[in-house]
Amino acid sequence: MRVTGGLVFDNNFRFVEKDIFTDGEFFVDGAAAVKESEATYDDKVVDASGCYVIPGLVDIHVHGCMGSDFCDGSLQAIEKLLIYEASCGVTAICPTTMTVSKEKLLKVADATREFFLHADSKDNTEEFARKKSLQNMAHFIGINMEGPFISPEKKGSQELSDILAPDVDFAREMIRRSGEKISLIDIAPETEGxxxxxxxxxxxxxxxxxxxxxxxxxxxxxxxxxxxxVTHLYNAMRPFLHRAPGVVGAAADDPECMVELITDGVHHHHSVDRNTFRLIDKGRIVLISDSMRATGLPDGSYELGGHEVHVEGKRALLSDGTIAASVTNLYDCMITLVKEIGIPLETAVQCATINPAKSVHADDKLGSITPGKYADFLLVDKDTLELKAAFCKGKCVI
Structure with missing residues (x-):
């Protein structure tokens, strides 16, 4: 496939006029392809005139959508999440757990292994595998374990009774049961062990x-x-104070540290998000959605980690007014960062594509328009920044 006429986001984080080429599921070297007497790519041409061509977005922190949550521990929940995200231009994700019981976490691990193996007849896996071959799904990178090794003092919407002390043996059991599909584990460093x-x-x-x-x-x-x-910088941690800089100050001082940032316009004041890009290099900032099961659904009451959450507009609040999670997908978070917060589009795209891919060591196949990587890319209207089309593994998914 040849994509022509658009402004392509390149590996120098600039938009340039050029064509890109795919062969099956992967990007290929266009210069080499067109020199061959028989092109190595298929003959389909996509007209990207009037559009930016950017990599598919990568969300490493996403809980659920459309009434389903990853902690439901079912193949159906995984399927719904992957299909919805692809429809929003998010072509790769790390589905994220909450602090729930060990039994529920192991159920999630088992469902993850089954997703990759397609081998559980009790859950109608044959039908699921058939649907998977037909449906438009984002990549499942691996699990993000947001719990249970957290602090009771900063639990947010996590369930207090399910919080555990750091446990290497249980973490290794999760890794084994999931089929080595744990990408990220959260921890409160002050806890014993x-x-x-x-x-x-x-x-x-x-x-x-x-x-x-x-x-x-x-x-x-x-x-x-x-x-x-660092998971969702500023949220569920001590504030950044001039005599007590906390995790925020430490993250700024550690040149290797990647920080997640929720830019839905709700979790932080716009000024805080803008100044984060002055405090921390843009190459270390990872946009996330932190979206919950109410994402994509109307306002109302929903469940998150055993707690009732009331959703109104972009806000998802616990009964005490605590922000519970996000109901905004990553594409909309990226656009909010540009249109409302004032960060350049080039920076926003970098923080929603290659940065998250690097943070979970998936940048060898994801996060940029590079020969050899999966052909995941979006067409975005240059004037409105509206998502016009999304491709995952070279296939148009919207």
């Missing part, structure tokens, strides 16, 4: 500081041990 946990697992999965009441020094110690990631 956390530093040993980080030391043990940092070389195997991305370890993220999250839902924590730790101070700057504790956060820095965790980062030195390999926890070079």
């Amino acid at each position: 956390a530093m040993d946990f980080i030391r043990e697992l940092a070389g195997e999965v991305t370890i993220s500081i999250a839902h924590t009441d730790c101070d700057y020094n504790t956060a820095m110690e965790a980062m030195k041990l390999g926890a070079h990631h």
Whole structure:
């Protein structure tokens, strides 16, 4: 396939006039292809005139949508999440757990393994596999374990009774039961055993500081041990103060640390999001949605981690007024960052594509328009920034 006439987001984070080429599921080198007497790509041409051509978005922190949640632990929930995300231009995700019981987490791990193996007749896997071959799904990168190794003091909408001390054995059981599909594990560094946990697992999965009441020094110690990631910066942690900079200050000081940022216009004041790009290099900022099961549905009351959440517009609140999660998909978060917060489109695209892919070590196949990577890309109207088309593995999904 040849995509022509658009402004393509290149590996220097600029928009340039050029054609791109795909062959089956992957991008290929167009210059080499057109020199061949018989082109190595198929002969389909996509007219991208009037559009930006950007990589498919990568959301490493997403809980649910359309009434389903990853913690439902079913193939159907996984399917619904992957189909919805692809329809929004998010072509790769890390479905994210909450702090729920061990039994529920292991059920999620089992469902994940079954998704990749297509081998559980009890859950009508034959029919699921058939639908999977026909439906338009985003890539499932791996699981993001947001719980249960968090601080009770900063639990947010997580369930207090299911919070556990860091447990390497249970983490390894999750890794095994999921078929080695754990991409990221969250932890509060101040909890007993956390530093040993980080030391043990940092070389195997991305370890993220999250839902924590730790101070700057504790956060820095965790980062030195390999926890070079922070979950939804500013939320569920101590504030950034001039004498007590906390996790935010530590993240700014650690040049290897990647930080998640929810730019739905609800979780932070616009000024905070703008100034984050002054405090932390844009190459270390990862846009996420943190979206819950109410995403894509009308206002009303929904469940998240065992708690009732009331949704009105972009706001999802617990009964005490605490922000529970997001009901905005990553594409809309990216556009909010540009149109309402004032960050350049080039920066926003970088933070929603290659940065998240790098943060979970998936950038060898995802996150940029590069020969050899999956042919995941979007066509975006240059004037309105409206999503016009999305391609995943070279196939048009919307």
